[in-house]
Amino acid sequence: MSVLSDLRTVAVHRDFRKLFAVRLVSQCGDGMFQAGLATLFFFSPENMATAGAVAGAFAVLLLPFTVVAPFAGPLLDRWRRRQVLLLGNAVRVLLTLAIAAIMVTQGVTVAIYVLALVTLGVNRFLLAALSAGLPRVVPREQLLIANALTPTLGAVSAVAGAGLGFLVGLVSPAGVMKDGLTLTLAAALFGCASALALRLTKDRLGPESAATGRGRSWAEVGRDLRASAADMVDGARYLVARRTPGLCLGVMAIHRFLYGVNFIALILISRNLLNDPANAGAGLATFGLLAGISFAGNGAGILLTPFAHERLRPSQWIVVCLVVGAASQALLAVTPAWAAIAVSAFLLGLSVQGAKIAVDTIVQRDTHDAYRGRAFSLYDMLYNAAFAGAAALAAAVLPDEGWSALVFLALAAVYLALALGYRSATRRVADTPRDVSVPDARAHPDPA
Template sequence: MNAVKRGLALILKKPDFRNLMSAQLLAQAGDGIVQTALAKFIVFGGQEGFDLEGARDPQELLRIALYLFVPYTILSPFLGVVIDRWDRRRLLWLANGLRAVVILLIGLVTIDRLPDFVVFLAFLLTLTSTRIVLATKAAAIPATVGETDLVDANAVSQLGGALFQLGGAGVAFVAAEYVEPDPIAIAGALVYGIGAIFALKIRHAGEARAKLTFGQELGRVVGNIADGLREVGRTPKAGAAITTYFWLRLLWSFSIVSIGFVARELLGNEEMTILVITGGAGAIGAVLGFVLAPRLVERVKTTGTLVLGASLVAGAAIMVFGAIEMNVALAIMTFWLGFGFFLAKITLDSMVQEALGDDFRGRAFSLYDIAYNLAWVIAAGGLKVFYSPDIQGLLIAAMGAVFLVGVAGIAAWYRNAGLLSAVAPRSVR
């Protein structure tokens, strides 16, 4: 409960952090509402919507991953420069406000009267805008809470975001039983709009920026991308954190989809039971990671030690339980995967925020986005090549073993870079 109290204290005592969280959480709640409303109109590979974790076979997973992630991977480095060089308040306002207008117009026109490609583009707009909001939020958190409360702030952001998106989707799912999708989409647009208003209430989201127009900043974008890559490259803490995130995300992407394949084979069409195993158990593990993260940071010698420990927990669970095709084994595996991934992710965000100055954080978190995209595409490609129902359990366990070998290499990098000897930051009470 101490973690919850500290998170609430940050929200109550730090107005800029409160407004930043409001902009983020409402963006993700709006996503849950709007994407649920649009999903039934997007039929892809036999399923409604673009749910990577709900993909029913490797070929479908790869197609979805390529459609979703290749375009944003191309744009991401440019957006990272914009986050660093432009007013972050205005960027958050624009990301939420633009899609609020677009989704509102779509809802007023009525979704079923629009061409499929328009609905698809609207769906991609919601995804891309949220990625911009999340990267901007991550870059702005240190300016809103200071350097001493980063772990608590990141924990609030990540758990709150997951809960608000799930809550928005749940509300939309229930509402869809009683009303048409159009008013649901309009409600989501209004939620986006309120998030945009909160973004404008943030007083300080980073250092003062040069008085350049958006067009002028775009003209300098290539040089700024190169500067960002060089800065991350010569800052071992940032480079190691982003690499670790990629490796963890690869484990998550490969494992959670594979667990879904096994669960569907065991349970057939019992979708609610499958959701409990693949989503519920992981969510409980993630909440435990949120509760324990601030306390564990105080007990370890370095944040790097905590990241490696959390990674070992996630990888060991996949390796040990991966080959056991039983419901309880799947639930245990998903629980520890959620716990290890979430605990490590909170700490990794803090490492990047501590390692880099305010003028480079946007580009660093755009590299996070690229790592996220590549992990999903590589996981989907690997499953497309190697997956077979006859060896699916062994394949999951093998992924856990490969992941642990990679963690050993990352640990050597941490040790050589001095990330296991520096004192971990302590939160100020």
């Protein structure tokens, strides 16, 4: 089934089209914003990229939101998700314009890093809201198609945004105004995404029990946040009791950890091994090309997953993707030659995207709407924690050149162990759609 035919299948639903438009525009602005951050943190001419420096930057960006993320899900299960998309993107407009103003007037300061952290945190919140709202706009039997299309085409939009930002940089005069212009355009896209969210009615994305959000006092907000901690614990227990979504989140956390180590290695290889470390521009170009190859692997994942779904259960496809991930790392362990690195990047991109589509489908399929916000907030928390952990490991085990045969062999072995462990675990449960008409997992225990 082609991408266009899949898109036609789900695009007949008017509210899906509206939600999809919000995702595309929002992620286009996000790509433009993140491209600027990557250049600043990893490929600035004045900074030499070492394993410790790159890992430290990742830890600073991701670790704080490992702590904040648990509170996002309960709020998504209490507040209207349409309002989250509307206000979240509006907040990003203000934050991005503030960053642009500081860069133009003062240069890179501590405030830039703080505001960038907050902006990225809002982005993770928005992505969780988009995922939690998706089952409300497409039929359950079309969730696999929707999950295959929306994250990948959203990523296409992000890449387009990054490319647009790069193009603006090429045609703009050198100086601080160049960075300010790129960020201002990103803010404009965030504003468009916020406006597009207004096309959806307030209650369309759920949850059913959402509060109105009108007239909230600070005391009421505080009570919500305190309740969020208890709700998150309850949500985790629910997902574990449901078994299939709990297993999927665990697998993806480890998958992201392994991917994170590889991603940091790819940055170091691009700048310090394949190019002169002093030539940051060449390193950025190489990394961009390899990232594009990995993105092509993501595209292969979206094309292959619907075909795989006709022959395999989602859990079986996850196992296949993990084995592909193991092959990518084994190949990279053989040689740091350009061809091997490129093929490895492609295979790992396929592995990540294919597994993610299946995981998203299982979590959405087997989780009641009252818990979906928490499920995807936990997803984000595990994602950030895994990357932060990967940064710490990369700093300890990777050389500054980024390539180590022993490290990549170890990653391949862990991928294989994860595939075997997940396959064994899913054999002990019935990997079929669960009844989600009742929110309490105990009402429908999984058969052993």
